[in-house]
Amino acid sequence: MRRHPIIQMVxxxxxxxxxxxxxxxWINWFPADAAxxxxxxxxxxxxxxxxxxxxxxxxxTVILYSVWxxxxxxxxxxxxxxxxxxxxxxxxxxxxxxxxxxxxxxSYAYAVLNDIEKKHDHELxxxxxxxxxxxxxxxxxxxxRSVVSPQLYLPKDKPVRFDIDSADxxxxxxxxxxxxxxxxxxxxxxxxxVTPTKLxxxxxxxxxxxxxxxxxxxxxxxxxxxxxxxxxxxxKQAPAAGGGGAGGGARQLTQQQLVALGRATFxxxxxxxxxxxxxxxxxxxxxxxxxxxVLRGQSENAIRTDxxxxxxxITPGYSANIMPPTFGQTLSAQQLDGxxxxxxxxxx
Numbered sequence: 430m431r432r433h434p435i436i437q438m439v440x441x442x443x444x445x446x447x448x449x450x451x452x453x454x455w456i457n458w459f460p461a462d463a464a465x466x467x468x469x470x471x472x473x474x475x476x477x478x479x480x481x482x483x484x485x486x487x488x489x490t491v492i493l494y495s496v497w498x499x500x501x502x503x504x505x506x507x508x509x510x511x512x513x514x515x516x517x518x519x520x521x522x523x524x525x526x527x528x529x530x531x532x533x534x535x536s537y538a539y540a541v542l543n544d545i546e547k548k549h550d551h552e553l554x555x556x557x558x559x560x561x562x563x564x565x566x567x568x569x570x571x572x573x574r575s576v577v578s579p580q581l582y583l584p585k586d587k588p589v590r591f592d593i594d595s596a597d598x599x600x601x602x603x604x605x606x607x608x609x610x611x612x613x614x615x616x617x618x619x620x621x622x623v624t625p626t627k628l629x630x631x632x633x634x635x636x637x638x639x640x641x642x643x644x645x646x647x648x649x650x651x652x653x654x655x656x657x658x659x660x661x662x663x664x665k666q667a668p669a670a671g672g673g674g675a676g677g678g679a680r681q682l683t684q685q686q687l688v689a690l691g692r693a694t695f696x697x698x699x700x701x702x703x704x705x706x707x708x709x710x711x712x713x714x715x716x717x718x719x720x721x722x723v724l725r726g727q728s729e730n731a732i733r734t735d736x737x738x739x740x741x742x743i744t745p746g747y748s749a750n751i752m753p754p755t756f757g758q759t760l761s762a763q764q765l766d767g768x769x770x771x772x773x774x775x776x777x
Contacts, residue, residue, distance in 0.1 A: 434494065442490045446483040453478040463606035463631055463652065465624035466545040470608040473541050480530060545609065546622055549588035555581070557593040559600035559613040562642030563700075563753035564633060568662065576665040579700055579759040581633055581650040583625050584658035591621040601637035604650050610636055625652040642751045645704050645716045665761070682763070684770065691771025694764045701768075704752070709775040717752060718744040724776035733769045736760075 454475060462468065499510075556567035556575075568576040581604075583589055593602050595613040602621065603610035611621045635646040653661070682690065695701045695710055702712030706719040723744050724732060734741055737757035740749045760768065 434498070438490050438494055442483070442486045445490070446486045449482040449486060450479055453482060459608070460605050460631075461627070462608075463604075463625060463627040463629065464608065465626050466622075467606075467608050467626075469541045469544055473538060476537065477534065480534065484530075548590075548622070549624075552588045552590045552622070553584065554590050554592060555583075557581075557591050557602055557613065558596065558755075559594070559602065559635070559646075560596040560753050560755060561598065561640050561750060562635075562646040563755060563759075564602070564635075564646070564648045565755055565759050566648075568665075570666065574666070576662060577759050578665065579756075580648055582658060582661050583623075583650060583652050584655040585625055585628055585652050587655060587658075588622065588624045591623070593619045593621065598639050599637050600635045600639050600646070602633070603636040604631055604633050606631040606650075612637060625650075628652050628654065640750075641748060642704075642716055645714070647703065648700065682767075687767045687770045688774050689771075690764065690767030691769070694760065694768045695771060707775065718747055720772060721776055724772055727773070727776065729769050729773045732772050733765070736765065736768065 458474070459467075459471060462471065554569055556569065558565040558567060563579065564581070566578050566581045568578075570576060591602065593611060593613045594617070595615045597615060599615070600613040601610055602613055604623075606627075607623045607625070609621055609623060611619045613619065629652055631650045631652070633648040633650050635643060637643075639646065692710060695707070696712065701707075701720075702710055702714060704714040704716040706713050706715065706721070708721050724735075727735075731742075737754070739752035739754055743749050757765065
């Protein structure tokens with residue numbers, strides 16, 4: 430072994446590679462899979478690890494061996510190294526092998542990309558609108574109407590096509606449990622296809638630094654049974670079908686029911702608690718002001734304006750354009766009335 434350092438390096442590299450590959454495959458790098466696209470993407474990632482680790486070990490072994498073997502010794506400070514002549518065969522080898530690996534991996538990755546982006550019949554179309562710093566999900570319906578929600582709701586085992594756009598800067602639509610993600614670019618509609626396969630709630634995040642409120646640009650993807658999704662869609666269509674104006678649906682509720690709806694909106698679909706502190710709701714967000722303090726003594730009209738036009742009044746110490754101006758569209762009239770009633774009640 431001492432007479433043949435190449436054999437020694439190969440042996441050390443093989444052992445280190447085997448350990449590295451085993452460790453890399455053992456580590457659970459991703460969250461729980463929740464979409465049909467997850468398995469081919471996870472497999473591609475494993476293949477990349479299996480190929481990359483031996484190359485990393487090989488390069489590192491040669492570097493460390495060279496640093497140790499060809500190090501400068503005392504008395505050699507002014508000496509030149511021996512002349513080295515190139516080895517054409519070796520140069521061809523180390524150029525051809527990486528080229529073959531790259532072409533092979535790129536071809537495999539393209540096949541995976543082509544597979545997960547395959548168009549399906551009867552896809553559910555969801556328009557994803559990004560704005561600093563919120564997601565809005567629109568479900569086009571027959572007759573030109575649309576259902577709009579600040580939370581993402583999807584039926585299990587139903588192919589979904591996301592049409593994604595941005596109203597201001599570049600964002601990135603990403604559901605980690607679905608693996609796939611894509612940029613939301615102003616002036617361009619990008620597309621993403623997913624087939625959810627697991628019931629549950631999964632985080633929706635922005636994976637592109639988009640400004641001061643980037644960290645709170647979050648929502649939730651709710652995957653439900655097709656029957657439950659149909660009921661949710663029908664329920665969201667009901668206020669529009671009723672023909673009432675703003676607050677039309679809310680007049681059917683008692684004040685107590687309206688306040689309860691507002692609290693549920695604040696801590697749930699509205700997402701207000703992620704950014705604001707409110708003692709009664711048990712929320713501790715710091716992106717926006719403490720609502721129990723700044724709304725004290727405010728009228729319901731003033732609170733409503735703060736929700737639908739957040740830049741109209743900026744609390745000292747906070748910046749404009751942090752709170753999304755879309756809550757007047759994403760919340761139903763009943764939810765908005767409930768939220769106003771709740772905030773007015775708890776901030777007295």
